[in-house]
Amino acid sequence: MTRSAEFTDKLQQNVDIYGTLKSELETLRAKFPQQFPKPIYVLSSVDLNMKDQWKERLIQAKYNESGERIILIPCYVGNSLWVGVIIKFSADEYIEQAEFFDQVMESGFIPNTFQEQFAEVYQGCNLRSGDCKKHTDQTLSARLTIEKLLSAVEEGGTGSGKSTTIHFLAGSKMIETKMKGLNHIAVDLASVKNPDLKNITISPFAxxxxxxxxxxxxxxxxxxxxxxxxxxxxxxxxxxxxxxxxxxxxxxxxxxxxxxxxxxxxxxxxxxxxxxxxxxxxxxxxxxxxxxxxxxxxxxxxxxxxxxxxxxxxxxxxxxxxxxxxxx
Known part of the structure; x- marks a missing residue:
């Protein structure tokens, strides 16, 4: 690796993704408190090249807090690549969701050890690869990881798609859009002909x-x-x-x-x-x-x-x- 490449990688590694993520989350919670009904904790970034740091952070997520909560953990892989982790706990400490998001196409990230250490701390649970849009520019990984974690944390306990499906079956046309920063399948209001649908509302929020x-x-x-x-x-x-x-x-x-x-x-x-x-x-x-x-x-x-x-x-x-x- 050249000195220039080493310097660029060091910059990416030292990006304050933890501070930025925490700050942007606090701003969103202040503006839209109804979208964040559960306690949310952002843990310090993990450098996956540092031995046992990932495992230590998982133990911290498990024992430092209790009850219903959401944990966000940004993880640095190397060469400008970041992955984001979300863990959702129920009130009785069951893990409802555990996913990681690698948003770089063909990033080369092999999550085997990453997932094995998760299973050691949370026995019987799997850390799954979450659905996310892929991109090719690895240098955007830090920014997109923040955006993905903020988006993921706003998905709540309902929102299975019942209302959206009824609109679709009743003839409404659907369009892809964004609402307050969240990806959303919205209704094209001009296509709604059935008067009963006026009472069927949908949104991407929790x-x-x-x-x-x-x-x-x-x-x-x-x-x-x-x-x-x-x-x-x-x-x-x-x-x-x-x-x-x-x-x-x-x-x-x-x-x-x-x-x-x-x-x-x-x-x-x-x-x-x-x-x-x-x-x-x-x-x-x-x-x-x-x-x-x-x-x-x-x-x-x-x-x-x-x-x-x-x-x-x-x-x-x-x-x-x-x-x-x-x-x-």
Missing amino acids: QSETRYITPVRVNFKDVGAFSKGSVVLCDSPGFEDTSGSEVDIANGIGIVRAIKGCQSVRPVIFVSYKNIGNQFERLKSLAHMLVGLIPTIEDNRNAFSYIFTKYPPHERSTIHTSLRNVKE
């Missing part, structure tokens, strides 16, 4: 947008179908709602009452990759909840449909295997 069961009648002819008639799509609040357990209980009661009042119902369960839990604990929780809500569920399993959302391309082929592992 706060749940759906407060009540909201029906949307879709006439088949309006969406290009050849058959006559219509179907009613019902948007419902998500379980483990961001507004708290009392709201969660009320949501469950409301859904049961709505189902009992219908002649025919086909439940559609949305499972979001972002919120499924590192050990699929949220999926297990959902299964137990459904059994409690519908005692005869064994006789009606074929009535349920499932939509898996926000799965990165490299994880989509693992859905079936993951479900089998949960069952076992």
